[in-house]
Amino acid sequence: MKRKVTLKQIAKELDVSISTVSKALRNSKEISEDTRQKVQAFAKLYNYRPNNIALSLKNRKTKTIGIIIPEIVHHFFSKVIRGIELVANKRGYNVIVGLSNESFSKEVINMEMLANGSIDGFILSISKETLQQQDYHHFTETINQGMPIVMFDRVVNEVNCDKVIVDDLKGSKKAVNRLVEKGCETIAIITTKDYVSVGRLRTQGYIEALEENNIKLKGSLILKVDDALVSDDDLEFLEKDIVTLIESNKNIDGIFAVNELYAITAMKVARKLGLRIPDDIQVIGFTDGVLSKHATPSLTTVSQHAQEMGEKSAELLINNLEIEEDEDHYQTVVIETELIERNSTK
Amino acid sequence: MKRKVTLKQIAKELDVSISTVSKALRNSKEISEDTRQKVQAFAKLYNYRPNNIALSLKNRKTKTIGIIIPEIVHHFFSKVIRGIELVANKRGYNVIVGLSNESFSKEVINMEMLANGSIDGFILSISKETLQQQDYHHFTETINQGMPIVMFDRVVNEVNCDKVIVDDLKGSKKAVNRLVEKGCETIAIITTKDYVSVGRLRTQGYIEALEENNIKLKGSLILKVDDALVSDDDLEFLEKDIVTLIESNKNIDGIFAVNELYAITAMKVARKLGLRIPDDIQVIGFTDGVLSKHATPSLTTVSQHAQEMGEKSAELLINNLEIEEDEDHYQTVVIETELIERNSTK
DNA sequence: TTGTACGCGTTATCAA
DNA sequence: TTGATAACGCGTACAA
Numbered sequence: 001m002k003r004k005v006t007l008k009q010i011a012k013e014l015d016v017s018i019s020t021v022s023k024a025l026r027n028s029k030e031i032s033e034d035t036r037q038k039v040q041a042f043a044k045l046y047n048y049r050p051n052n053i054a055l056s057l058k059n060r061k062t063k064t065i066g067i068i069i070p071e072i073v074h075h076f077f078s079k080v081i082r083g084i085e086l087v088a089n090k091r092g093y094n095v096i097v098g099l100s101n102e103s104f105s106k107e108v109i110n111m112e113m114l115a116n117g118s119i120d121g122f123i124l125s126i127s128k129e130t131l132q133q134q135d136y137h138h139f140t141e142t143i144n145q146g147m148p149i150v151m152f153d154r155v156v157n158e159v160n161c162d163k164v165i166v167d168d169l170k171g172s173k174k175a176v177n178r179l180v181e182k183g184c185e186t187i188a189i190i191t192t193k194d195y196v197s198v199g200r201l202r203t204q205g206y207i208e209a210l211e212e213n214n215i216k217l218k219g220s221l222i223l224k225v226d227d228a229l230v231s232d233d234d235l236e237f238l239e240k241d242i243v244t245l246i247e248s249n250k251n252i253d254g255i256f257a258v259n260e261l262y263a264i265t266a267m268k269v270a271r272k273l274g275l276r277i278p279d280d281i282q283v284i285g286f287t288d289g290v291l292s293k294h295a296t297p298s299l300t301t302v303s304q305h306a307q308e309m310g311e312k313s314a315e316l317l318i319n320n321l322e323i324e325e326d327e328d329h330y331q332t333v334v335i336e337t338e339l340i341e342r343n344s345t346k
Numbered sequence: 347m348k349r350k351v352t353l354k355q356i357a358k359e360l361d362v363s364i365s366t367v368s369k370a371l372r373n374s375k376e377i378s379e380d381t382r383q384k385v386q387a388f389a390k391l392y393n394y395r396p397n398n399i400a401l402s403l404k405n406r407k408t409k410t411i412g413i414i415i416p417e418i419v420h421h422f423f424s425k426v427i428r429g430i431e432l433v434a435n436k437r438g439y440n441v442i443v444g445l446s447n448e449s450f451s452k453e454v455i456n457m458e459m460l461a462n463g464s465i466d467g468f469i470l471s472i473s474k475e476t477l478q479q480q481d482y483h484h485f486t487e488t489i490n491q492g493m494p495i496v497m498f499d500r501v502v503n504e505v506n507c508d509k510v511i512v513d514d515l516k517g518s519k520k521a522v523n524r525l526v527e528k529g530c531e532t533i534a535i536i537t538t539k540d541y542v543s544v545g546r547l548r549t550q551g552y553i554e555a556l557e558e559n560n561i562k563l564k565g566s567l568i569l570k571v572d573d574a575l576v577s578d579d580d581l582e583f584l585e586k587d588i589v590t591l592i593e594s595n596k597n598i599d600g601i602f603a604v605n606e607l608y609a610i611t612a613m614k615v616a617r618k619l620g621l622r623i624p625d626d627i628q629v630i631g632f633t634d635g636v637l638s639k640h641a642t643p644s645l646t647t648v649s650q651h652a653q654e655m656g657e658k659s660a661e662l663l664i665n666n667l668e669i670e671e672d673e674d675h676y677q678t679v680v681i682e683t684e685l686i687e688r689n690s691t692k
Numbered sequence: 693t694t695g696t697a698c699g700c701g702t703t704a705t706c707a708a
Numbered sequence: 709t710t711g712a713t714a715a716c717g718c719g720t721a722c723a724a
Contacts, residue, residue: 006700006702007701007703008701018701018703019702019703050701051700051702053700053701054701054703055701055702055703058701058702059702059703
């Protein structure tokens, strides 16, 4: 087993000083052609690579980005990671991932763990618990210590930093407008409780779209779900709620769901009730995941361009890191949504 | 903006030496109660945290695990990551993620990047390109340098290290046996080309199960797909292949597919051809992802226990890291599969 | 009880 | 052209 070699070992072996070796390897022309070649040959032979940790310590930067997300088993978040990783790698950065599991304390602990020198900056999406508690001190403290943060998707006005968001409002308006165009007159929405900001915005988009189309808003057409369908039981409750929704509004001909799972569950329930999609009811979802694509019928959906969000977030962070610029010049980038039409609409 | 404070700064501020501060913070009883309290109070006030990088350099260990996977936008892999992260965090480790994107060169580059001091060990699943080229020198070299590797799922005999695998053979036998039990007599398989080891093993399980049930093997019932359904075009080809499969074997009453996508595509095609599931054809897949659960009908599937694989991998690696034990004592842990019965079988 | 010195691996500065 | 030294931040053996 040949352990990693260090400058010191090479120096000892070749009987020169450490600094000579270092310079020779970096092609400094202070060093004679002769020793340079000798050193480089030796280094190559023993496959010398500078130790990242030592470099990090010396340079006071790690070339590593910390990602904190609520959940990794989720198409949206994994796509964002892919986007981040893509540009991070291209620009010579690594990516270290922490999961908050939607918990405030895990979010705090994870951030503290990484903030102590392991990374140069954060890209994160806020956990639900944090959003509920509205306690954002760990973010502001991190920023105050000079460590930049880029927030994506689940962001919050209280924290001053770069942000990358989806235009949820506009996206859901697009969806509802399309349903109207396709002839729907009674459009229901299946959404989350309001503390999830994206849910709130998408609900608002629904409301505004109806207004703009002069369709009267009806409270019974708005189904607010308790979110986080983790267990199968939750799913059953959702199904029952949807049954009620449809049965108490017999003339529903369009459903807009703020996520994929709500949408395909709605389709499933509708079909069970003998309704046909898209003939009797048209459905549009939000989020472009696997379920939408492979459901039968495939689901028309508002794509959030998750990977692009990741790419943009990484660009923002790295620019911030590398271009020592005026701080407080934070920007919020809005990623446009795109309506992907498939077979759940006419 | 108050930057992170170091021992040196505290020492200077309190007019004591650095080592006094260090000792005081670690509750060394060499230090007088008096100064200890003073130092700790100050440290708390300024929220002192030791710098991870400095610790890593000093201790020659980073408390960080490197994960290299082919693809993160994939239920199986993200679940494995979740498992790894879970036990890693519990044992005080962080997790750094590199994506090979199924490419040999990206796998090599990513590993080199991380191997130079950034991490203590690897958990990885081999990229397809690497499997095809059968070039495993980067793994053996890494191991030779004293950096442990745990491979999961896509493993290879040529490399000597800890491994965590699914019992693909037994899992697919379970599936096929179940189809037989449920009355199927003509069972087709949709699988990958043989260089993907899991595909090969699952195919083999299919063959053995048929033999054990005295069902004659028929070449035309084996559909080997070129894998990696990335584009929509690929998917169309797959659908056509399945159409051919079913139409040229009119009596097919069971399909075993080695992954989720193949399985639900098969269901889709079958339905298009006017066949009913599970009445006319029963289908079983492999991998327990979202598609299986939410498809209509929901898919009976062989669960791989991805999260458990991740947990086990992390345990193996960390044990290896922390218990300076006899090397060459590598083990291969087999995670049992579980048949989850849903509605695509009778 | 406190402080000095050293080493982890590297690079930069300055001296020889 | 080469080498010694300091510094990045920390912990610890040893000296005071």
